[in-house]
Amino acid sequence: MRCDTAFRSAAGRYLRDLTAHQEATCGGDARALHEMRIALTRLRTIIAFFSPMVAGPQQARLADELKWLNAHLGAVRDLDVAIERLKAIKPRPQAAYRSWSLERAGAQRHLTRALRSVKYQRLIKSISLWIEKGSWSTKTGRQAANERACPVSEYGARKLMQWWEKLIKKSRRLREIGTKKRHRVRLLNKRLNYAIEAVADLVSESEISRLQATLKLLRKAQRSLGQLNDDARCQSLAATLGQGGAGVFRIFLGPGHEKRLIRTAAATYQKLAELKPFRI
Secondary structure, eight states, X not given: OBHHHHHHHHHHHHHHHHHHTHHHHHTTOHHHHHHHHHHHHHHHHHHHHTHHHXXXXXHHHHHHHHHHHHHHHHHHHHHHHHHHHHHHSSSOOHHHHHHHHHHHHHHHHHHHHHHTSHHXXXXXXXXXXXXXXXXXXXXXXXXXXXXXXXXXXXXXXXXXXXXXXXXXXXXXXXXXXXXXXXXXXXXXXXXXXXXXXXXXXXXOGGGHHHHHHHHHHHHHHHHHHHHHHHHHHHHHHHHHHOTTHHHHHHHHHOTTHHHHHHHHHHHHHHHHHHSOOXXX
């Protein structure tokens, strides 16, 4: 399969997944919101994966608009995660719960307006047209033609190795770096995970076991780093919203909580570094 064909197929699928959950998300469905955000992240990942081929003014403009959409989705999703944490605390801190629920309702109204706006409709239409016949697909010159015609198995193998090596390098100092840098490692982890899933059908049967082992480790690290990120977001929201939430979360997290998660993620990356990469 050519790279241009592979890109259109994957990007089109993720865009359909994104729009399929729009109405339910507008109605306040937390699960639909989560699925919509995952689809958006997968779409942004596949664009980044094929960035040498699709880069250009159109791609840069759409990237900014996708960030706008992600910010609206993320604001509500962060509150959903925090509220779920509050529900798990016994006895439930009622003042904080009421305050955060009101904040969630307000953020939901902003999100619904965004998803029903002309800006959102134009974004979906623009990115759909761009995927199928954007300027990247008609760019002249030998290099552009070669990038589109290159077998995705050949290109994908190189790109996955680049992302693999970058993640391993960035994860080596996980115990020493701060919250923001750990968050960037988490994003690199998620990007590699989604990229591997996107090209999994190209892997031969002899390599499937190594692919599955790779995904298992990436997902394990992602769970630890994701919880650390959720913890940081909850603490930040609690400090912003008040109502005693910050103190509640400090009690809930408990001593050594962060160290345990970092230790688990670091050990997982050590195993990933020792694992021989699969081949496409």
